Amino acid sequence: MKILIVDDFSTMRRIIKNLLRDLGFTNTHEADDGLTALPMLQSGNFDFLISDWNMPGMTGIDLLKKVRADPKLATLPVLMVTAETKREQIILAAEAGVNGYVIKPFTAGTLEEKINKIFERVAG
Amino acid sequence: MEQTIVENERLAQARALVASLEAGDDVDATRIIRNFPENIETDLFQEVGRLTRELHGAIIGFAMDDKVVQAVQHEMPDAAERLTYVIEMTENAANTTLKAVEESVPVSEELLQVSSKLAAEWERFRDRKMELEDFRALSEEIGSFLTLASDHSKTLNKNLSEVLLAQGYQDITGQIIRRVITLIQDVEEKLVRLVAISGTARMNEIEKAKVELEGPAVPNIEQGEMVNSQDDVDDLLSSLGF
Numbered sequence: 001m002k003i004l005i006v007d008d009f010s011t012m013r014r015i016i017k018n019l020l021r022d023l024g025f026t027n028t029h030e031a032d033d034g035l036t037a038l039p040m041l042q043s044g045n046f047d048f049l050i051s052d053w054n055m056p057g058m059t060g061i062d063l064l065k066k067v068r069a070d071p072k073l074a075t076l077p078v079l080m081v082t083a084e085t086k087r088e089q090i091i092l093a094a095e096a097g098v099n100g101y102v103i104k105p106f107t108a109g110t111l112e113e114k115i116n117k118i119f120e121r122v123a124g
Numbered sequence: 125m126e127q128t129i130v131e132n133e134r135l136a137q138a139r140a141l142v143a144s145l146e147a148g149d150d151v152d153a154t155r156i157i158r159n160f161p162e163n164i165e166t167d168l169f170q171e172v173g174r175l176t177r178e179l180h181g182a183i184i185g186f187a188m189d190d191k192v193v194q195a196v197q198h199e200m201p202d203a204a205e206r207l208t209y210v211i212e213m214t215e216n217a218a219n220t221t222l223k224a225v226e227e228s229v230p231v232s233e234e235l236l237q238v239s240s241k242l243a244a245e246w247e248r249f250r251d252r253k254m255e256l257e258d259f260r261a262l263s264e265e266i267g268s269f270l271t272l273a274s275d276h277s278k279t280l281n282k283n284l285s286e287v288l289l290a291q292g293y294q295d296i297t298g299q300i301i302r303r304v305i306t307l308i309q310d311v312e313e314k315l316v317r318l319v320a321i322s323g324t325a326r327m328n329e330i331e332k333a334k335v336e337l338e339g340p341a342v343p344n345i346e347q348g349e350m351v352n353s354q355d356d357v358d359d360l361l362s363s364l365g366f
Contacts, residue, residue: 011218018226054337083340087349090357094364101357104340110354 002045003028006037006063007052007081012104016050016081019108023115034058038066041073048118053082053089061089061096068097077118081106134160182318195311203304210297217293224283224290231276231283238269 003025007013013030020028029044031037033055041049049067053060060080067073079100080093090101099121100114137156144153245262248254254262338347351357 009215011215011222014219014222018222018229022229054339059337084337085341085350085352085357086338086347087351087360089338090351090360091364094361094366101361103351103354103357106354 001025001027001047003048003050004031004037004040004044004046005029005050006031006034006055006060008032008055009052012052012081016111019111022108023112032057034060034063034066037063041067041076042070046076048115049076049078050081051078053080053084053093061093064093064096064098077122079114079118081111189314191310192314195307199307203307206300206304210300213293213297217290220290221287224286228280228283231279235273235276238272242266242269 003020005013005016005020005028007016007030010030010032013032017028017030020026029040029046031040034051035057037049037051038058040046049063051060051063058066060082064078064080067076067078077099078097079102080098081102081104083104084090085103093101099118102110102114137159141153141156144150144156242262242265245254245258245265249259249262338350341347341350341352351360
């Protein structure tokens, strides 16, 4: 399972990376915004994308839209991990085709639950 | 009282005008008529002039206020600098903590792994199912485990105290942020006073610009309709068919 973590704060990437390692996912890669993430996704055979929303360059929602618009990436499971808690924004993300939405600060349990749920649904 | 004086004056002027017209004194009548609007205009101009001077004075006073000058020229850039430093400090603290945790996890994992292995063998010895040869090996393993346990405990202790010390950022960043809050309140108060002097602030017309991203929810700040917890997010998404 190859996972791309996109967040402009390196500490948050590191926290997610550590939590994923505890959950048994060791093949993780990092990008600091949508602009760096997109080419990695297009050429990297990633199985899963975890992205923040508010980032310079390209935001997470724009990255999500680009992913859904790309025929090769359209079905890639995407989990949004963000401090954005406005109802409108959550609805916007849902409409753009997000597979899960976790608000910061989060617990290891929440992250695991959402990831498992996404994989169950993708498999089923 | 003033009103009565003005009225009496106008009445007097009107009477003088009638008198001049009746007397057929055109020159005098024209002079009196010309005086009417001029008086009104003078009052208006005087009032506008007074307001302008007041506003001008307030603006000059605002600009000359040492505290404001100080705030704009030094404290505002300082505040930006301070807040940048807050980001730096919190980032350093997070990195220190993460490093300590990343170093500790394999250490505690090794302790767990070796101790479980030894516990199983120890159980075998207690049940008298162990050959002498095996016991010798076990005895040596226990000896080296004790050294390992001692070393690893020291490492864990060291990392834990690093995590503890790293929390010091909270105190310092708290103090810095509090200073910035005081500055902002000070400037806000001055701006409010300026607006109050100019009098005709059309506050209602100034609509809050629509912000696309709200950022983290902050207690006691109006940010629109925000969800409060992960459960709310889950409920909202499931109501959308997720």
